[in-house]
Amino acid sequence: MTALLEVRDLSVVFDGFRAIDGVDFTVDSGELRFLIGPNGAGKTTLIDIITGLTKPTTGTVVFDGNSLAGKREHERVRLGIGRTFQTSVVFEDLTVLENLDLAASFRRPLWSLLRRRKGVIAAVEQALETTGLADLAPRKAGVLSHGQRQWLEIGMLIAQGPRLLLLDEPVAGMSSDERARTGELLTSIAKDHTVIVIEHDMEFLRRYASQVTVLHEGKVLIEGSVDEVRADPRVQEVYLGRAREEAAHDAVT
Numbered sequence: 001m002t003a004l005l006e007v008r009d010l011s012v013v014f015d016g017f018r019a020i021d022g023v024d025f026t027v028d029s030g031e032l033r034f035l036i037g038p039n040g041a042g043k044t045t046l047i048d049i050i051t052g053l054t055k056p057t058t059g060t061v062v063f064d065g066n067s068l069a070g071k072r073e074h075e076r077v078r079l080g081i082g083r084t085f086q087t088s089v090v091f092e093d094l095t096v097l098e099n100l101d102l103a104a105s106f107r108r109p110l111w112s113l114l115r116r117r118k119g120v121i122a123a124v125e126q127a128l129e130t131t132g133l134a135d136l137a138p139r140k141a142g143v144l145s146h147g148q149r150q151w152l153e154i155g156m157l158i159a160q161g162p163r164l165l166l167l168d169e170p171v172a173g174m175s176s177d178e179r180a181r182t183g184e185l186l187t188s189i190a191k192d193h194t195v196i197v198i199e200h201d202m203e204f205l206r207r208y209a210s211q212v213t214v215l216h217e218g219k220v221l222i223e224g225s226v227d228e229v230r231a232d233p234r235v236q237e238v239y240l241g242r243a244r245e246e247a248a249h250d251a252v253t
């Protein structure tokens, strides 16, 4: 396998606070990588840097052999880096189909205008099929359930034909049925894309993850298989420590 994404010695400082602190992170082409860590670990910030939303203080990000330094967000999208956000960004008054259609048109260059419709339609059909949303194509996005909305967002991403998908907590707030379906969806997308998924939930990881990177206080704590990561005492401390803090907080409120 070859590296599709290479992050080297990355740091970002916000008002004197190191949200990312010397991170090295490599993802090979075709991987489904899980990125986990407690609240505030720097997971979203890392994705923000890769997509160009946040500028790193030091370090480099190389995608498919090209440095991303100085590249704007839309340029990175054009190179094939797509992301979802922790909060949903679908257009509620448009139908599922229209949302996908819009997303699919987005990355295509103007010179392909004449051939454009054909490519867009194929990409939209593919996205509908992959996400299992075909039956809901004519429905307004505003009436979708929380889970269906997340799948639509993932579909909008696929419709843009990215090579690397960055998904920020796609199963947050989902029912256990929806989680299972999302796990299957990620597995299926990973067959022909490279995917990085942010998730907290160990149970979800146990079922769907193979390689896991754990971030803690802006640093990579450990990287390895789900079993290796779960067995690591530092990971247990980070997660149990958080559980203890939450229990203490609940006790006083």
Ligand SMILES: Nc1ncnc2c1ncn2[C@@H]1O[C@H](COP(=O)(O)OP(=O)(O)OP(=O)(O)O)[C@@H](O)[C@H]1O
Pocket: 014, 015, 019, 037, 038, 039, 040, 041, 042, 043, 044, 045, 046
């Ligand atoms: N734009 C910003 N300005 C200042 N501080 C920030 C900014 N963005 C993030 N931070 C801080 O950086 C740290 C890492 O935040 P980040 O959102 O990356 O964590 P996370 O791992 O995604 O957490 P969560 O699980 O809660 O989503 C936090 O302490 C956060 O408050």
Ligand SMILES: [Mg+2]
Pocket: 043, 044, 045, 086
């Ligand atoms: Mg986050």
